[in-house]
Amino acid sequence: MVQDMRLIELKGVCKSFGDTHVLHDVDLYIRKCEFITLLGPSGCGKTTLLRIIGGFDMPSSGEVLFEGKDMTGIPPYKRRINTVFQKYALFNHLNVYDNIAFGLNLKTPEQLGVKTKKEKKDEIARRVGRMLKLVKMEGYEKRSTDALSGGQQQRIAIARALVNEPEVLLLDEPLGALDLKLRKEMQLELKAMQQQLGITFIYVTHDQEEALTMSDTIAVMNGGRVQQIGDPKRIYDEPKNAFVADFIGESNILDGVMLQDDLVKFSGTEFQCVDEGFGTNAPVDVVVRPEDIMIVGEDVGMLAGTVESVIFKGVHYEMMIRGEGAGESILWKVHSTTMQPVGTRVGMTIVPYNIHIMRKATTADAVPVAQAAEEEA
Secondary structure, three states, X not given: OHHHHEEEEEEEEEEEEOXXXXXXXXXEEEXXXXXXXXXXXOOOOHHHHHHHHHOOOOOOEEEEEEOXXXXXXXXXXXXXXXXXXXXXXXXXXXXXHHHHHXXXXXXXXXXXXXXXXXXXXXXXXXXXXXXXXXXXXXXXXXXXXXXXXXXXXXXXXXXXXXXXXXXXXXXXXXXXXXXXXXXXXXXXXXXXXXXXXXXXXEEEEOOHHHHHHHOOEEEEEEOOEEEEEEOHHHHHXXXXXXXXXXXXXXXXXXXXXXXXXXXXXXXXXXXXXXXXXXXXXXXXXXEEOHHHOEXXXXXXXXXXXXXXXXXXXXXXXXXXXXXXXXXXXXXXXXXXXXXXXXXXXXXXXXXXXXXXXXXXXXXXXXXXXXXXXXXXX
């Protein structure tokens, strides 16, 4: 069933520019009508991967399949794909209507499903009108693009890409130039557009909140490799390695030893957990989210510490607490709706299912079969 839903598949995709290796054996599939985000820090290879999907770059090796057919060597304009770039690339000498209609005007009447030039003009007007309504820009047809705000220009760029009715829309950090409030509004609008149109969106960003807000699936990338693939909740709650845990949200990442199944030692203390299969006395990375640490009385906590700093973040307080245990001193980041003043001695408690255990990372870490593992879980 899943196989039938696959629209795009990347198999062993590598990309090098001279002696610089940008992508390493990337395996990834993208489903029909999916909103998938390629998420990672600058230089991780996510934009290069997007350009390969769009046909703007060719892989050094590997395959890019569209509905099972090899797309290698097929130029962008022959793919059922359109792209929205961060800088929008609007035509300043054309008004809003003509910008959106630009690609349609290049088509023949037959390509638009009509017979005469008059019918072509009417069909273009119908499609442009639909797009203006979709992006909430009705009444702006005759405006110059120079007279539009950044958010309005971005809407026109999206409308111009969608009016050609692509099966896939590629979006390369399209919200990066917008202010915070508008960016949050556009996150919700983009997701609503994708659901309304029922087409595949492939989105590139380094912003974790964007990815978590909009995506059906997130592919976390680092060093030219896919580190983990899954739905936003799984990526956040069950990171596969320390990089993913640190990049998605905020985390306390500690060295630990898995003593046996369901028992780990870190910060000089033994803790019950819910992880198995690591062996006996195995070195591991331990991840604890700041919101999963409960502040209790010093005498009843699993760990004790002293509050070193407090920052009010709006929905919670962020406290840095210096914990001591069996001679180890660790600075913990804790999020709580209750503030403890600097200098206060407190206890900290962590329940077993909020302790996440992962194997120590290696230099070649990646998850080439992450999707298969995710679906089997």
